[in-house]
Amino acid sequence: xxxxxxxxxxxxxxxxxxxxxxxxxxxxxxxxxxxxxxxxxxxxxxxxxxxxxxxxxxxxxxxxxxxxxxxxxxxxxxxxxxxxxxxxxxxxxxxxxxxxxxxxxxxxxxxxxxxxxxxxxxxxxxxxxxxxxxxxxxxxxxxxxxxxxxxxxxxxxxxxxxxxxxxxxxxxxxxxxxxxxxxxxxxxxxxxxxxxxxxxxxxxxxxxxxxxx
Amino acid sequence: xxxxxxxxxxxxxxxxxxxxxxxxxxxxxxxxxxxxxxxxxxxxxxxxxxxxxxxxxxxxxxxxxxxxxxxxxxxxxxxxxxxxxxxxxxxxxxxxxxxxxxxxxxxxxxxxxxxxxxxxxxxxxxxxxxxxxxxxxxxxxxxxxxxxxxxxxxxxxxxxxxxxxxxxxxxxxxxxxxxxxxxxxxxxxxxxxxxxxxxxxxxxxxxxxxxxx
DNA sequence: TAGATTGTTAATCGATTAACAATC
DNA sequence: TAGATTGTTAATCGATTAACAATC
Numbered sequence: 001x002x003x004x005x006x007x008x009x010x011x012x013x014x015x016x017x018x019x020x021x022x023x024x025x026x027x028x029x030x031x032x033x034x035x036x037x038x039x040x041x042x043x044x045x046x047x048x049x050x051x052x053x054x055x056x057x058x059x060x061x062x063x064x065x066x067x068x069x070x071x072x073x074x075x076x077x078x079x080x081x082x083x084x085x086x087x088x089x090x091x092x093x094x095x096x097x098x099x100x101x102x103x104x105x106x107x108x109x110x111x112x113x114x115x116x117x118x119x120x121x122x123x124x125x126x127x128x129x130x131x132x133x134x135x136x137x138x139x140x141x142x143x144x145x146x147x148x149x150x151x152x153x154x155x156x157x158x159x160x161x162x163x164x165x166x167x168x169x170x171x172x173x174x175x176x177x178x179x180x181x182x183x184x185x186x187x188x189x190x191x192x193x194x195x196x197x198x199x200x201x202x203x204x205x206x207x208x209x210x211x212x213x
Numbered sequence: 214x215x216x217x218x219x220x221x222x223x224x225x226x227x228x229x230x231x232x233x234x235x236x237x238x239x240x241x242x243x244x245x246x247x248x249x250x251x252x253x254x255x256x257x258x259x260x261x262x263x264x265x266x267x268x269x270x271x272x273x274x275x276x277x278x279x280x281x282x283x284x285x286x287x288x289x290x291x292x293x294x295x296x297x298x299x300x301x302x303x304x305x306x307x308x309x310x311x312x313x314x315x316x317x318x319x320x321x322x323x324x325x326x327x328x329x330x331x332x333x334x335x336x337x338x339x340x341x342x343x344x345x346x347x348x349x350x351x352x353x354x355x356x357x358x359x360x361x362x363x364x365x366x367x368x369x370x371x372x373x374x375x376x377x378x379x380x381x382x383x384x385x386x387x388x389x390x391x392x393x394x395x396x397x398x399x400x401x402x403x404x405x406x407x408x409x410x411x412x413x414x415x416x417x418x419x420x421x422x423x424x425x426x
Numbered sequence: 427t428a429g430a431t432t433g434t435t436a437a438t439c440g441a442t443t444a445a446c447a448a449t450c
Numbered sequence: 451t452a453g454a455t456t457g458t459t460a461a462t463c464g465a466t467t468a469a470c471a472a473t474c
């Protein structure tokens with residue numbers, strides 16, 4: 001069961017953003033040092049799991065002392081690749097696409113929205129509109145656009161029935177990573193990285209737990 | 214390691230909505246019968262896992278034949294509790310709250326949106342607006358409203374810095390289940406069911422996999 | 427140095443896969 | 451009946467927890 005160095009389990013990767021969030025809170029509070037058991041209390045994991053998780057990437061801690069909050073935060077940022085910049089397009093610019101676009105503009109400086117595509121080229125703009133200067137292109141121009149402009153990530157927020165076709169289009173254009181907000185499980189080549197936000201699935205799980213026992 | 218009957222692992226519950234989605238596709242195609250190995254091909258699981266999963270709830274299949282698509286779909290619906298109705302409030306009615314509200318109105322007939330709350334009582338309405346007759350109430354009235362009107366689920370889509378306070382308010386009012394769209398891990402009593410949509414977390418995981426290897 | 431806390435190995439737990447008897 | 455496919459037990463795999471030696 002020897003995992004090669006650098007081959008990290010999905011369970012660990014899923015937890016890293018939560019570590020990052022927690023460390024960010026500590027930084028805001030001016031706390032500079034934290035032990036695995038303090039983190040355990042804050043996050044609801046065991047101290048043992050936290051040490052295991054962090055040791056996948058090397059010894060970030062110091063025996064007898066704990067972890068430096070700043071250093072750990074930076075390391076996790078680096079591990080996740082959040083110290084780099086990414087070019088991004090949004091395909092489907094209804095309320096959901098706009099909501100996520102707004103989030104990115106306000107909270108993710110490393111993500112540059114380089115193109116926005118929708119069947120409609122108009123934006124129903126709210127009052128504080130981050131998008132008032134944005135140009136919305138027709139989906140037909142996705143391929144030519146991506147071939148001219150390197151794109152790392154495509155956010156897809158089109159209606160479900162268009163999801164597979166749109167996804168195939170961005171993949172054909174050369175995009176390798178998809179952040180999928182549609183209710184569809186996309187069927188794409190194995191080398192394409194996909195992260196699904198299947199909001200309805202979590203709603204159904206919620207219904208299950210409401211009725212449980 | 215005897216799990217009591219009826220005590221189903223979280224891993225299984227997480228997969229049920231995907232079974233449901235897949236079965237729904239088969240129904241649309243007019244397919245009435247499916248075997249565990251056909252489902253395995255469609256969903257990317259093993260046939261063995263599918264049989265294990267379904268057998269948690271009793272024998273839905275027929276040896277030598279397979280599963281009835283309609284029956285299995287209905288059973289999963291019932292297991293998830295989707296055959297019942299739920300009253301729901303939306304707290305935070307910006308683009309994200311509106312997007313999810315629109316989804317619910319159009320796709321989830323069993324979910325009734327009984328109240329909408331926001332600091333602003335106006336709706337920036339798009340052209341096809343499902344909400345044009347909706348009344349948006351001030352967050353201050355949440356407690357009195359919920360005490361008058363039974364509410365099963367609160368969708369929270371307020372800015373992060375308000376998330377904890379808003380969540381505490383709906384819990385104080387008596388709501389037992391929260392569908393959380395904020396970036397915050399809510400700290401609430403153990404008997405409150407929470408499902409988080411931490412979209413940013415999945416984006417960070419995507420960044421990790423883009424850089425992997 | 428003594429105390430604290432990590433890094434890391436071993437033990438446990440739970441989830442997935444394999445195998446096959448039951449049965450339609 | 452013969453063939454197919456489930457239901458279910460056993461084996462494997464992976465992830466979590468416990469324990470403790472290393473070391474700051």
